[in-house]
Amino acid sequence: MSDHEHDHDHPPIADGDEPPAAARVRALEALLVDKGIIAHEDVREGIDWLVSRTPADGARLVARAWVDPAYKERLLADGRAAARELGIDPGPAPVLVAVENTDRVHHMVVCTLCSCYPRGLLGPPPDWYKSLPYRSRAVSDPRGVLAEFGTTLDDDVELRVLDSTADIRYLVIPRRPDGTEDLAEDELAALVTRDAMIGVVAPAAPAAARS
Amino acid sequence: MSYRPGQRVRVEAREHQGHHRTPAYLKGKTGTVERVHAAFRNPETRAYGSDGLPEQPLYLVGFAQRDVWPDYRGRADDRLFVDVFEHWLQEAQ
Numbered sequence A: 001m002s003d004h005e006h007d008h009d010h011p012p013i014a015d016g017d018e019p020p021a022a023a024r025v026r027a028l029e030a031l032l033v034d035k036g037i038i039a040h041e042d043v044r045e046g047i048d049w050l051v052s053r054t055p056a057d058g059a060r061l062v063a064r065a066w067v068d069p070a071y072k073e074r075l076l077a078d079g080r081a082a083a084r085e086l087g088i089d090p091g092p093a094p095v096l097v098a099v100e101n102t103d104r105v106h107h108m109v110v111c112t113l114c115s116c117y118p119r120g121l122l123g124p125p126p127d128w129y130k131s132l133p134y135r136s137r138a139v140s141d142p143r144g145v146l147a148e149f150g151t152t153l154d155d156d157v158e159l160r161v162l163d164s165t166a167d168i169r170y171l172v173i174p175r176r177p178d179g180t181e182d183l184a185e186d187e188l189a190a191l192v193t194r195d196a197m198i199g200v201v202a203p204a205a206p207a208a209a210r211s
Numbered sequence B: 001m002s003y004r005p006g007q008r009v010r011v012e013a014r015e016h017q018g019h020h021r022t023p024a025y026l027k028g029k030t031g032t033v034e035r036v037h038a039a040f041r042n043p044e045t046r047a048y049g050s051d052g053l054p055e056q057p058l059y060l061v062g063f064a065q066r067d068v069w070p071d072y073r074g075r076a077d078d079r080l081f082v083d084v085f086e087h088w089l090q091e092a093q
Helices: A020-034 A040-052 A055-067 A069-077 A079-085 A132-140 A142-148 A185-189 A194-198
Strands: A095-100 A105-110 A158-163 A168-173 B008-011 B030-040 B056-064 B079-085 B089-091
Touching (some): A055 A069, A055 A079, A055 A168, A055 A185, A069 A079, A079 A095, A095 A105, A095 B030, A105 A142, A132 A142, B030 B079
Parallel strands (some): A095 A168, A158 B079
Antiparallel strands (some): B056 B079
8 A cells, every 4th residue: 555656745654553444544634635625734623622522521511410400401401502501512413412310210322333422521432432342232231231330220220222323412411429418519520420421330429438 | 304202113124235324223123202303414325425415304212122132131111212314214003
């Protein structure tokens, strides 16, 4: 692939340890830039935006929903508007749906077709979320997958798996842990982990309860 | 928007050559419309350089896990919710 001639310039395509997909992506980027469809700066800006997002943004939404029932209703009704209300850019996905875990219903999220994920609120997805075993077993054996994350649901809890196959992104509002009545909103947010907002674990227990 | 929440729908079992967003495990399965999202550009034509118009309505459809996986090991009322475009759905009883 490196010994070829054509009418545009691009950095040499490395072989060696580079995965084939990386070489292909760089070749595609070079072609798109060459044709004037995108600029290198667009790609860099996109990557910068993506890595600037972290689960701390999603955690702020959840903590606010825990302390403010009216905000929770707005979050459940329109996730993008609720994110903007806190000054958080929800990203390019046109619809953000928040779903609430309760003592009767537990939600977990997967994208069986690829890696659809609320990147604007959680940052890049973890590798396991994109792995074939998670993507296939989260729909066919979700309770088995939860058990591997150390999550066992009570017998009377209905499990709902959301397969985000299209334009919608899903965010799980986990249950507020017991013993957190006296915590401030930012202390609550610190308990809300990425995996809890995917729905594979419960939020962290408060430090006082752990010790 | 041809369908409304609570309506029973069946995912068409047809083959489709090329990019599409209907998971294979769902084809031929019957579920219930949970939510009507909105209409979006069609990924099946958008993937090949078209504008994806006309937009296709998108639904969140809920399926009983036991209807999707006959040997499902969880609770009888566990459910699986999937976003499905209207042109993959037909009315069911």
